[in-house]
Amino acid sequence: MSEPGLTLDGVSAAYRGATVLHEVDLSVARGELLVVLGPSGAGKSTVLRVVAGLEPATAGRVRIAGRDVTSDRPGLRNVSMVFQSYALFPHLTVAENIAFGLEVRDTPRAVARERARTAAETVGCAALLDRRPGQLSGGERQRVALARALVREPDVFLLDEPLSNLDLALRVEMRAELRALHDRLGATMVHVTHDQTEALVLADRIAVLRDGRVEQVGTPDEIWRAPASTFVARFVGSPAMNLLPADGPVRPAGEAPPGVPAEGLQIGFRPEAVAIDRAEGAAATVDRVEVVGEDAYAYLSLAAGQPVVARVPAARRPERGAAVQVGVRWADTHVFHADSGLRYAP
Structure with missing residues (x-):
């Protein structure tokens, strides 16, 4: 990794006597x-607050x-934080909101x-400088919050779910702009x-937190194609990855990786890897079908x-109540330890 911009080395944190971060190690390149x-x-926002x-x-x-x-x-760390609520002062104009952090530090x-005008131009809200937050849409307020963070020229930007208050179409637009x-x-x-699609689209790298x-x-790509545990496998992906006992009714077709035992393991496979009406598959019943545009998700038992x-x-979806055969190839499966949930490595 190149020169680090941010490093957390064994960081723990507690809230009201309960530990909420447990020896977190993270390194973010400049x-x-x-x-x-x-x-x-999971402790996501606590990570930002500790930084x-x-x-x-x-x-x-x-x-x-x-x-x-x-x-x-906090004032000595040279970081800027964008909050979920945007935290704009309602009585100040956009220009005053963006410049506020500089003026309280005695910047002329x-x-x-x-600098506020330049930051506003960078994020596309220069036309709003004379307005107040109450006159802005959600997307405009988000741009102002980003400009306020940008104007300080920080070493690290910290963004705490800044898109969560926007409607779906605007979230898609703003994550591309971000x-x-x-x-x-x-x-x-x-x-x-907490949005796995947002993470997959935005990130250079993803850190998945649990408890x-x-x-x-x-x-x-690594998180999607080689999840380190059943938690990651099921949290990233919608619908979630299927998990079944490796010695259960679904026997993957093709040659198993050498040395894989028959017991004590789970196999995982994503919905797109499932073949329906495969001759050598396991018997199943269609409980319900959800149609999403050109695709359909068949929920089977x-x-x-x-x-x-x-x-x-x-166009080829099965009917509810239909009896089908389901199968999957070894090449499309992931293997995990049944007890720990960790990825199996022969």
Whole structure:
């Protein structure tokens, strides 16, 4: 990895006496966009708050641009944070909101306003400088919040689910703009979200958190194609990856990897890997079918009661209640330890 922009070395944190981060190790390269992904309560926002100095680390070290800032107060860390609520002052204009952080640090007003104008142009809200937040749409408020973060020229941008308050169409538009902004600036960014599609689209790398621990760090392709655990396998993907006992009714076709035992393992396979009406497949019943444009998702029950989801062309979808055969190839499966959930490595 190139020169680090941000490093968390064994960072733990507690809230009301309960540990919420457990020895988190993360390294974000200078100019990288890392997405921290996980369900509610995983500790995602706590990671940002510890980096920003809004929450103390109970153990470990935080380094920004190579400098140990673990004991520094927030104002000395040179980070900018974009909150889910945007946190704009309603009585100030857009220009005043963007420049506020500079003016409270005694930057001359003329300099602060000029930098605010430049930041507004960068994120596409220069035409809004004389308006107040109450006159703006959600997307416009988000742009103002980004400009306010940008104007400080921070070492690290911290984004705490900034797209979650937008409707679906605007989220798609704004995540593309956010990615383009990152690429133009070459900025170090840490973006928190629970939305796996957002993470896969935006990230250079993804850190998946579970219960305050890092479950896996990798590129979007690595997270998708080689999940490190059943948790990652099922959290990333919609519908989730199918998981079944390796010695169960679905016997993958083709040659198994050498040394794979028959017991104590689970096989995982995504809905698009399922073949319906394969001659050598396992018997199943179609419980329901969901049509999504050109695709359909068939929710099946195997004879032993285990659920399986298959993605099929909508034009060839099975009927509810139909008896079908399902199968999958070894090449399309992932293998995990049944007890620990960790990826199996022969």
